Structure formats: C-alpha cells, structure tokens
C-alpha cells in the first residue's frame with residue numbers, strides 16, 4: 025500500500041521519456057489526486073464559512089429568516105445552524121461572532137470525526153511501512169516538525185508517510201523536549217523487552233528521532249522559522265543540537281551500548297521540497313551537506329521509473345558521507361522519492377509555490393494531541409500543558425489571529441485539546457480538568473478579547489488508546505452570552 | 510546496618526522484663542539518640558533566628574553595632590551576617606525582614622550541604638535494606654506520603670527506612686499522579702531488562718507502591734488531612750482508590766501479567782504510630798482491617814526481644830487476611846517493628862504527643878526535589894511545575910504562613926527548587942529556567958506580599974544523578990530592595 029502507483033511509461037528516446045505534464049516519473053499521481061481532494065474538501069469547508077455568514081447576515085430581518093438561513097447553511101456548509109442562535113435575530117441582531125465561532129468548531133468536529141472514522145489519508149495502513157522501517161534498521165520513527173502550521177502536513181503530504189506509523193511531536197523551532205523523548209524511548213524499549221512490540225529487544229534496530237526545520241525560498245528573511253528569527257542556519261543548528269542532546273541523554277542514562285539514530289531534515293515551506301542531512305557511520309551530521317529533493321527531481325525527471333529510482337539511490341549515496349549506514353541510505357532514498365510526489369503536487373495544485381507564504385490558519389490548537397491535523401496552514405499550534413509555560417507561543421498565536429480575524433471583527437477560535445490513555449483509570453477526568461484549567465487561564469490572559477466576544481474556545485478530549493474520535497466536553501459558546509458586543 | 514541495635518535484656522519474670530524507662534525491647538535506642546540529636550540540631554538552628562535578630566535589632570544604633578551583631582550571629586547561629594545588610598543600619602534602619610529571610614535561607618543551605626555531604630541520617634546506606642526488600646519479593650519501594658509537613662519525616666523517622674533506598678513522592682492528600690508513577694514503573698522495569706538493576710527482569714519480584722494517609726488522634730476533626738477535610742475515612746479511601754488506579758493502569762497498559770504490589774499505611778500525626786492495611790493474596794485491601802503499631806507496642810512491650818519479634822510477626826499475620834503474601838507479611842512486620850522505635854521516640858522526646866499538633870513550618874518548599882527534608886513540620890511543600898497547576902496548594906501555604914509569619918511582620922521564605930538529571934545535556938539550564946519562571950509567577954500571584962517585602966525566594970537546583978548538594982541560582986534578596994517597607 026505504500027508503493028506509489030505510477031503510470032507505465034513506454035520505452036522511448038531519453039528526451040521523450042519526459043512526461044508531457046512535466047511530472048516526475050516516480051510521482052504518485054493517484055496519491056496526489058487523493059490528497060488534493062482531501063485538502064480541497066477540508067479547506068473549502070472552512071473557507072465557505074465567512075461568505076455563507078455574510079449572505080445569512082443580509083437576510084436577518086427577513087420574515088422567513090430562519091428557514092432561509094438553515095437552507096443556505098445546509099446547502100453550502102452541509103449542516104444546520106443552532107436554532108437558538110438564529111431565533112433572537114429579529115429582536116436584537118444576529119450575533120455573527122458567536123455564529124462564526126460555532127461554524128468553525130462544527131467544521132473542525134466534522135473533519136475530525138471523518139478522520140478517525142474513515143481514515144481519508146490512509147494514515148492507519150501502517151503494516152508495509154513498519155516492515156520497511158525495520159528492514160532499514162529502525163523500530164520507531166519519531167518526528168518533530170516545527171510547530172508552525174506550515175509544517176502540519178509534513179508527515180502525510182511532504183514525506184508521504186502513514187501518520188499512524190510515525191510519532192509526531194511538534195515543537196516551536198523543532199526544539200523538542202529531551203526528557204519527554206527519553207521517556208518515550210524508554211517506553212518503546214520496554215515494549216520490545218516485555219512484549220516484542222514492535223520487535224524484540226535483541227533485534228539490532230534503533231529508535232530513529234528526526235527533526236524537520238524549515239525555511240522559505242520565496243522570502244527567506246521574513247518567512248523562515250519565527251522561533252529562530254528566520255535565520256535558517258540557526259534553525260538547522262538548533263534542531264541538530266537538540267538531536268545530539270537527546271542521543272547524549274540516552275547514552276549517559278543507560279549503559280550496555282544504548283543509543284539511538286538521528287536524522288535532520290530541512291523543509292522549504294514554499295515548495296515543500298526537503299533536504300536531508302544524512303549522518304555518517306558515527307552519527308555525525310553536517311549542516312553544509314545534504315541531499316536536496318529539488319535537485320534530485322531535476323536530475324531524474326527525464327528517466328524511466330526504474331532508472332529514476334536507481335538514480336535517486338545513487339544521488340543519495342553520492343551526497344551522503346562515505347560511511348553512512350546502508351539502512352539509513354535506503355530510508356532517506358524513500359523519503360526523497362516520496363517527496364518528489366509532493367514537489368509535483370505543489371507545482372500542479374499550487375502553481376509551484378503556495379499562495380499563502382505566510383499565516384492563513386483557521387483556528388488555534390492548544391494542548392496535546394491533534395493527530396487529525398494533517399493539512400498545511402489550517403491550525404496554529406501551541407503544544408502546552410499550562411498558559412504559564414506556553415505564554416510565549418500563545419502570544420504569538422494571538423498576534424497572528426489579531427491580523428487574520430480580530431482585524432475583521434471576527435473572534436479567535438481556539439480548540440483546547442488533551443488526549444489521554446483510556447486504560448488509565450481517572451485519565452479522562454484528569455484530561456477534562458486540564459481542559460477546564462487551561463480554558464480558565466486562557467480566558468484570563470486574553471480577558472480583553474474574551475470580554476468583547478473575540479475569543480471562543482471548544483474543549484475536547486480524546487482516548488488515544490481507543491483509536492476513536494474526539495469528545496467535546498465544553499465550549500465558551502454554551503455559556504451565557506458575554507457582554508460588550 | 511539496618512538491624513536496630515538494642516540493649517541485651519537479661520531473662521527475667523515477664524512482669525519484670527519491662528524496661529524501667531518504659532521503652533519497648535525492640536526500640537533502637539542508639540538510633541533514637543542519633544535522630545534526636547539531628548532533629549534538635551536542625552530545629553534549634555531555625556528556632557534561634559528570631560531571638561538572635563531581636564537581640565541584634567536592639568543594638569542597631571550602638572556605635573560598635575556591626576562587630577557586636579556579627580559576634581552574636583556567629584555565636585548563636587554559627588555564621589556571619591552579610592555585611593551590606595548591617596552597614597546601612599546607622600543611617601536608616603536595619604531591614605529585619607530581609608535579614609530574617611536571609612538567615613532562614615542560609616540555615617536551609619547549611620542543613621542541605623550537611624545532608625548531602627555527611628549523610629547524617631545514614632539514609633544512603635541502602636545495601637542491607639535493598640537486599641531485605643528483594644527477599645520480601647519487591648525490587649522497588651515507592652512511597653507517597655501526604656505532602657503535609659507533618660509527614661516529611663515519614664521515611665527516616667516514622668518507618669526508619671534509609672531515604673536513599675525509597676522513592677518518596679509526596680502529594681497533597683496522598684493523591685499521587687498515576688501517569689507519572691506508571692512512567693516511573695516502566696523506567697524501573699527497563700533498568701531490570703537492560704541492566705539487571707536492581708535485579709534482573711526474570712526475578713519474581715514486584716514494584717511496591719505505598720501511600721501514607723494520616724489522621725490526628727488528639728484533634729481528629731481539625732488536624733487530620735486538610736486535602737480531605739479532616740475526614741479520615743475519605744483520606745484512606747482516596748489513597749486506596751489511587752493505588753488501585755495505578756495497578757489498573759499497569760495491568761491495562763501492559764500484557765504478559767504485568768502487575769504491581771500495593772500497600773496502604775495510615776499515620777497518626779500526633780503519636781507517629783502507623784497502622785498497615787495488609788493486602789490479601791489477590792491484592793485487595795480492607796479499610797476496616799489493619800495492623801496497629803500502637804497495639805502491637807502495648808502487647809509486646811513486656812517481652813524479651815526475641816519473643817517480642819516473634820510476637821510482632823504473629824500479630825501482623827493475625828491482623829492480615831489469611832491469603833496474604835508471606836513476603837508482604839515479612840515487610841509489614843519490619844515496618845511495624847521499626848515504628849515501635851518511633852513510638853518510643855515521640856514518647857521520650859516529645860512527651861507522647863507532638864506539641865505542634867498543627868502547622869509550625871519554617872519555610873515553604875516549592876518545585877520538585879527536597880530529598881534533604883526529612884524532619885517533621887520544618888517545611889510546607891507544594892510539589893508543582895507551575896503556579897497555574899499548583900495554585901490551590903500555594904494558596905494554602907500562603908494562608909499557613911500568614912498566620913505563622915506575616916502576622917508577626919515576618920516575610921514568607923520560599924525555596925524554589927528543581928532537581929535535574931546531570932546526564933541530560935541542557936537539563937541544568939532547563940531547571941534554572943523553570944526556577945525563574947516559577948519565581949516570576951509566584952511574585953505575580955503574591956504581588957501584594959512581595960511589594961511589602963513579605964515574600965522572599967531562594968532559587969536552587971540540584972543534579973540528582975551526581976549525588977551532590979544544591980546549587981543556589983538566584984535569590985530575591987540580591988535584587989534591589991523592594992519599596993514599601
């Protein structure tokens with residue numbers, strides 16, 4: 025299921041092997057079509073909210089208002105609006121801020137239910153990739169992209185990996201929590217020792233930790249990684265330092281040759297092309313040396329598929345240190361090949377560069393979880409347990425949405441989310457308590473917005489053991505209307 | 510080293526076997542003397558601060574003030590006062606609030622340095638106890654006392670266990686963090702699989718999690734566990750529920766018969782006598798059934814040591830379910846026997862009941878760590894990472910010290926502390942950052958106190974891997990004097 029399906033290209037002159045559409049021979053056209061349908065379906069659902077509410081607003085004093093509004097909403101959004109929000113319009117005025125927030129939350133909820141019920145990206149077909157990963161010498165792939173919304177599609181789109189097979193832990197600037205990752209490493213090791221999952225502890229495989237830093241080829245000095253002041257070298261070095269700290273922690277903390285494998289990946293957020301810094305046999309990585317998928321694409325696009333694949337492998341080897349691990353080279357070649365499809369996707373669907381070079385998120389996601397967010401620039405993330413620790417990220421989010429929403433009179437919709445392990449008694453209640461505490465702290469920090477009806481929160485939890493969808497446990501919209509608007 | 514040394518009592522009539530001092534034949538007299546010296550030395554050091562400062566205050570306009578003050582401090586406290594705090598007294602007034610906080614912090618620092626350098630309680634002689642514990646069928650003892658300062662001496666005094674051999678994790682009301690404990694359990698299991706530490710994974714031993722709840726025999730309705738509204742049954746049930754949730758979590762999360770052992774202990778904070786709810790063979794515990802050390806003391810005090818020890822074991826067995834695990838019975842008998850010494854300690858040293866039935870702490874300890882605090886009612890603890898999560902505990906602390914200190918015009922001294930693993934690169938810097946963030950949040954929450962000079966903080970970190978002492982990384986006293994006093 026992971027092998028890209030591709031069109032059979034008849035043998036021909038090398039010049040003529042080139043696909044008339046300009047796509048790479050290894051590009052997964054079916055996959056691209058499926059990903060495009062998904063992206064358009066979800067983005068459209070969010071994009072329609074404002075125009076629909078504008079139409080409905082214009083009708084609010086019509087005699088037949090409620091029926092007309094519901095009919096428009098059902099047609100354009102696919103769902104009914106809450107009756108009580110419409111019912112009062114004739115006497116006062118339609119509260120469009122509340123209605124807008126409600127529509128964003130409802131669209132999010134429907135997207136999420138679909139994600140967990142129908143697996144629209146095939147992210148939970150993980151068997152083939154798990155086997156391939158182990159063949160390459162790794163029993164767990166743990167990826168930290170920057171928490172920037174422009175990397176939210178890194179697993180499912182940029183790298184074309186099944187999200188269910190990869191641990192994704194985004195952090196601002198790629199600066200992941202070392203202690204937390206050591207703890208996760210230990211958990212995986214224990215699973216291997218106790219239960220032979222994903223393989224037994226005597227198999228000579230390693231835990232692979234990867235960070236994806238990012239940069240902007242279109243506007244490098246302004247649209248790079250905000251956490252590193254759009255300084256690409258600092259972003260790469262910061263990520264590398266954190267990776268080395270993680271390996272050092274495992275090696276210092278455990279004897280018997282405990283170690284882990286590391287992989288540093290750079291992403292151009294305009295083209296979605298990656299570059300991979302392949303480690304040498306000792307695990308050293310060189311920031312000035314990398315395999316560049318855009319160059320690989322250009323060099324191999326006129327070849328036939330079999331030759332192209334062989335050439336990709338050669339190019340990876342040629343741009344890697346001589347002592348690089350063969351399994352690592354295989355994995356990197358696969359990542360590069362997968363990324364060729366995404367390069368063509370951005371070219372075909374987005375004209376080579378994304379139109380939204382900067383921020384264009386539809387809501388903030390705050391807390392821990394959000395596996396269902398696999399689309400670029402849909403969500404601004406702040407992964408945190410408390411406002412106290414995450415204040416800086418939240419303030420950045422407020423600034424972004426002040427430009428996107430508040431400046432247009434629209435509220436900032438925030439999804440507060442905590443995943444929990446259903447097998448742990450009391451874990452759900454603790455997750456709900458966390459949601460409520462975070463909600464109160466958020467409402468306190470941004471009281472000026474909340475008082476004006478410009479901040480709305482949906483509180484959700486999810487049992488990550490059950491593989492089920494989310495559960496809504498609260499919403500600022502169900503509270504009595506706040507004054508001031 | 511763990512076997513209590515005891516006086517040899519000559520054979521005699523049962524009536525006359527009774528020790529003239531009224532002490533139990535199994536009481537560790539040398540141990541009691543050592544513990545008493547330690548308690549008096551430390552408590553005296555803190556108790557002397559106020560009288561010494563009163564004497565010094567009375568001299569502050571004398572011509573020879575600085576020399577006299579230093580001489581008094583050196584004599585009574587064992588250290589010099591900071592010269593700059595004395596130097597300005599002639600022109601304005603001696604800032605006794607700052608001087609008081611400084612003395613508390615200095616006394617704390619000296620106590621802590623002594624603890625880690627000299628092991629005054631022998632808490633790091635752990636070999637014998639570790640072996641005994643494994644003989645009983647347990648490879649790790651993890652104890653959660655209530656965070657109440659009246660249980661801070663539970664390991665070293667009440668249970669007479671070497672603190673270095675026991676994981677102590679206090680929580681308000683004994684309501685420990687299940688997720689954190691499962692994670693610790695996994696870490697210990699991994700150590701057994703990978704490194705055979707403390708024993709190999711195939712040894713049929715279990716992780717033993719214990720909670721100590723508490724009650725007050727002198728004033729049961731007011732001086733019980735505040736977290737449970739002084740409702741003893743609720744305190745016991747709350748602790749039991751948390752223990753069962755922990756076991757359930759391990760059993761649900763891991764197959765292959767993963768499980769843990771549980772033990773529930775009650776403590777009378779007036780007499781330091783314990784009662785132990787011994788689990789049956791299935792691990793069930795009955796809140797209405799327990800072995801009561803005070804009764805065991807009364808029943809066995811007239812026997813000779815050998816007979817007394819045998820009788821203790823019989824009494825434990827008689828008050829435990831018939832199916833109780835033999836190793837568990839051995840361990841409980843040891844805990845009861847150890848506690849007999851503490852019962853006599855409280856009788857001899859404190860007249861049978863502590864004079865300080867309620868709060869009498871000298872400072873607040875906030876953060877994570879504090880292994881060196883092994884004395885009753887010295888410290889009010891708030892174990893937390895952020896003010897946001899720990900606000901309730903901090904507010905209780907403020908209330909306590911408003912009565913103890915602020916009402917007398919004295920500031921609340923707070924030690925902010927985070928331990929870290931030195932083997933993890935960057936861990937020290939992150940611990941320091943945590944200290945600073947918590948300090949800022951504390952100063953914000955209690956700004957009214959801080960502005961009046963009634964809140965002072967010492968910031969310390971400690972490398973728990975190195976076994977070394979604490980490192981002071983900041984102090985509100987080194988900042989420019991706050992206005993308003």
Ligand SMILES: [Zn+2]
Pocket residue numbers: 147148186187188395
């Ligand atoms: Zn998934």
Ligand SMILES: [Zn+2]
Pocket residue numbers: 170171172196197198238248249250251
């Ligand atoms: Zn970034």
Ligand SMILES: [Zn+2]
Pocket residue numbers: 632633671672673674880
């Ligand atoms: Zn110790």
Ligand SMILES: [Zn+2]
Pocket residue numbers: 655656657681682683723733734735736737
């Ligand atoms: Zn308590």
